[in-house]
Amino acid sequence: MTDITLTVNGEEKTASVPPETTLLKMLREDLNYTGAKLGCDVGDCGACTVLVDGIAVNACLMLAGQAEGKNIETIEGLSTLEEYHPIQKAFEDVASLQCGFCGPGMIMSTKALIDQGEELTRDDIKDALSGNLCRCTGYTKIIEGVIDAYEEITGKKVPETNPRAA
């Protein structure tokens, strides 16, 4: 067994898991953070996306032992029962999601993108979400939700067309 201590959404957590445990499995089954989802289990779908030291990763591809001492953010850390995070609010307002399975991953990828603090274009958003698959929506309203959240959080505007496009 490997003993692991890490921070999840600001709280220190410990677990003792076999070395062949992924970060996703440990979060879901040992620490009871079931927000990140198990989709493909091979890095293709992004349903398991969490932030590790601020960057988006597929928790299904990281061994629990590799997360030792790291700072993990999951969807559970975003809202309280009283209040949504602005990204969640934007996704709700434009009805970005249908079944919602891709939601935690989409929203964590969005958080990592907005947290970088850079000016965003629609193409940047598409690029940042290309590792998050959605089987329901067709993506249009997800991208609208991200744009609304970005504009709400940063006060900036996403240009209608991408000035950097060739």
Next chain:
Amino acid sequence: MKPFDFIQPQTTDAALAALAEHSPNVRILNGGTDYVVELKHVAQSPGVVVDISRLQDLKGIEITDAGLRIGAGVTHSEIMADPLIAEHAPAMIDAAHTVGAVQTRNLGTLGGNLVTCVPSMDSGPTLLALDAQVTILGPKGSRQIPLSEFFVFVRKTALEPDELLLEIIIPKENLGKPAGFIKFGLRKGQALALVNAASAFRIEDGKFKDVRIALGAVAPVVIRAAKAEAILEGQAVSEDLINEAAKIAVTEASPIDDFRASKEYRNDLIEVGARRTMQAALAAANA
């Protein structure tokens, strides 16, 4: 996953000692974007997994006496954001940007990409076109070999089980060498290359010099199209020669025919990819 022992050394010496102790029943893990997927499918436990993701010696991008040094543990995202790479080897950024999606690029490392030694690896062609060298560390010390010798066969490199890849070096004389990279996949993100390509050359006195054309996903390992290179080498710059060289490049490749694309289609992509990367290198040379 089959049970294994997990070691997370904090220093390169400790990592090498662990590899030596457990070799050959030992495997290296860095970003895990290739190896953790493999671990989920293998029938047999690797024995010991050595996580090298904490080794500072494998980090960092800097200019040294030898050239541009990129630690094997540098991630594709770090390459995309690095000012030295943007200045001295910008085609590497184009290549890094095509790897998987953000999550993959955040974990996946340049060293891990090269060591997988799959024909479709996206960092291979540009580095081959820039004559990259690699430094390998093992129980007997360090050795440096050209990347072209590092690639042995599909999923087989020149590494021994007790060795690790330390760094990738783009030689000093090739810093800023005009180059271009292209990847063709079935979609933009999260798709393996059907064909990828990189070209690099200098223009001196109106002539092509030190021409390199590298192709991926078209042979067991990433290859150089030597006959196509020879068409340009020493000749006066011309678009017609670029077109001719691109046609010759097709004859040097042996792409597969599978459910993702036919051999004929891949051959077309080789010609187009070789041509466009030569045109990109020419544009960079004229910039």
